[in-house]
Amino acid sequence: MVDSISACEVVIAGAGPAGLATALYLLRARPDLRGRVVALEKSAHPRFKTCAGGLIPKTLLALEELDLPLEVPAAIVTRGEAHTPAGTVRLERGGETLCTIIRRDEFDARLARAAREAGLIIAEHTRVLDVEQTSERVRIETDRGAIDSQLLVGADGSGSRVRASVFPGGKESLGRALMADIAVDPERAPEFKDHCYRFDFRCVSAGVPGYAWSFPCIVDGTPHLNVGIYDQHPRATGAAGGEQALMLTELRAAFPELPLYMLENRTQPFRAFPIRWFNPRDSYVMGRVLLAGDAAGVDPLMGEGISCAFEHGKLAARAIAATLEGDRAALKGYDRALHRGHVGRKLRKLKFAARHFYGARHRRFFRLARLSLRAQEIGVDWYNGVRHTDERSMRALVALWARAIFFRAPVR
Ligand SMILES: Cc1cc2nc3c(=O)[nH]c(=O)nc-3n(C[C@H](O)[C@H](O)[C@H](O)COP(=O)(O)OP(=O)(O)OC[C@H]3O[C@@H](n4cnc5c(N)ncnc54)[C@H](O)[C@@H]3O)c2cc1C
Incomplete structure (x- = not known):
């Protein structure tokens, strides 16, 4: 007691x-x-x-x-790929780790x-x-x-x-995400072959303000993909019960090569959970x-x-x-x-970004985000908090970008 x-x-x-x-x-x-x-x-x-x-x-x-020390099994990601409603973005930071995926x-x-x-x-x-x-x-x-x-x-x-x-x-500011772990052959899955994680934001245009993901991970010693989809405004995507069906449809559309029909017909379990933002x-x-x-x-x-x-x-x-x-x-x-x-x-900046990337004019913002590779690199470093970049002021980040564009200075 x-x-x-x-x-x-x-x-x-x-x-x-x-x-x-x-x-x-x-x-x-x-x-x-x-x-x-x-x-x-x-x-x-x-x-x-x-x-x-x-x-x-x-x-x-x-x-x-x-x-x-981490001391738990992990899959290391050094490359990223994101499909957006305005085209595909690929990112790599000279072989540095972008994400460490644990259970x-x-x-x-x-x-x-x-x-x-x-x-x-x-x-x-x-x-x-x-x-x-x-x-x-x-x-x-x-x-x-x-x-x-x-x-x-x-x-x-x-x-x-x-x-x-x-x-x-x-x-209440509650988003929702659902996910499942799918066993894969590491020789065939790009997530393992290329040490990469994949995102797909095209669901925004279909009414799910969020993204689908596929991450490599190790479950009980065996290679799996953790696949899922995040919806920032679950009630916005349909009547009660409808939102999950739409999320599953969009998840399947994002990764058609995976057997995700098994989630829709419930032969493979998935988990859903709220995220308070x-x-x-x-x-x-x-x-x-x-x-x-x-x-x-x-x-x-x-x-x-x-x-x-x-x-x-x-x-x-x-x-x-x-x-x-x-x-x-x-x-x-x-x-x-x-x-x-x-x-x-x-978090305020991320809320601002969510409003625009998941809003009615999302295509325009995804197009903008694709314009400059330098801005993407700075954005990823900022998001990831690499070397505490996220603690720098907006003015310092813009100056970094300007130096990279006009004087070809490295972004780090
Ligand atoms: C599908 C999905 C995927 C996600 N993927 C990522 C990701 O890849 N990377 C990332 O950074 N974040 C991710 N998140 C978010 C991440 O899981 C949370 O932000 C993180 O777990 C928050 O940690 P926490 O300690 O605040 O809460 P939690 O991890 O939820 O821990 C809360 C603890 O409190 C306990 N608890 C709850 N209620 C009570 C109670 N009444 N009495 C006593 N104990 C209680 C719970 O059992 C739990 O142990 C994801 C979330 C979801 C839903």
Whole structure:
């Protein structure tokens, strides 16, 4: 029972990347909190998570910062191909890794092991049900009793119970993605032969504001493709139930060479899951409660959320450490950082991009995006957070592009 856990300073709801990154950064800064930070997890590691498992270079920088070797099987991607309504774009960055594809059960279990070693207590099979707070404490009700704490981090994913209990109302910004793993012959699949991932945005013209993907991955030691489709506005694509059918049709159209009819006739299972995306009108702090990761909202354009989970975790850890040391303004600073800091600024730009690339004039924007290879390279480096490019100002990025175009300067 969780009520037997005493002397707890910080409770984290959810032991996914956001919750575990918060714990890892916090216990690194404050090792004296060992045994006094508790994560409540409804499931148990290793647990399945509906996710393609693509780690952008930004996430690997966070792992490096935490001195955490990956230590799980991964497929490395060095090339990309995107079909758009305005033509095809191919990208390569001199053989550098564009994406590292892992399985979430293995990756999250690896993070959980590191967090436990650092002193996090993970109460598994414990579901958060409700949250109440006073000016002094937060009380978290779970299906295994109640626990009191000074601070609570809601890192319990897109359908966050903490968010629903503490941050009621507001516009829901929920996208949806569905995916399946298909066994392939690595000698024949371009994803394995060319170390490449493939995207297809042509579904936007058919009414699915998003994209289909095909990533190489290793499932139980054997080569597979993780294929799926993201829809930023699932209700926009049809009446209840209709949206999934349209998503499956568009997924099949994107990769006609794969046996995806098996998803439509349900002989091959697929998984669907919501993705909460960043809405600048949201609040991320209420009293003694903070939101992180999907519970707060992530990238609206691509639905990428693992790098965000680490960024949020780092900022949350900093704010928690400062609060415990008596800084009363630190939690407000977390809210400000998520809105106005480099993560917030990046997510705002991605929201802007999603509005245009997935809007009525999407062809025009895809045409624009195809015009300059240099701009594509800078855009990919920025998106991937390579060498922290995503923390540079818009002005610095435009200057970089101008130097590359007019003086043929390298973009790195
Ligand atoms: C199909 C699909 C593909 C995706 N592909 C990618 C990708 O390739 N790359 C990428 O970066 N992102 C991807 N994402 C997004 C990514 O999965 C999320 O952004 C990421 O998992 C967010 O981490 P998190 O820790 O915030 O939430 P989660 O990973 O959802 O973790 C939340 C944790 O909280 C637990 N929990 C939930 N409710 C409760 C409760 N009431 N009580 C206790 N515990 C609870 C859950 O069991 C879970 O362990 C994808 C998402 C989908 C749906």
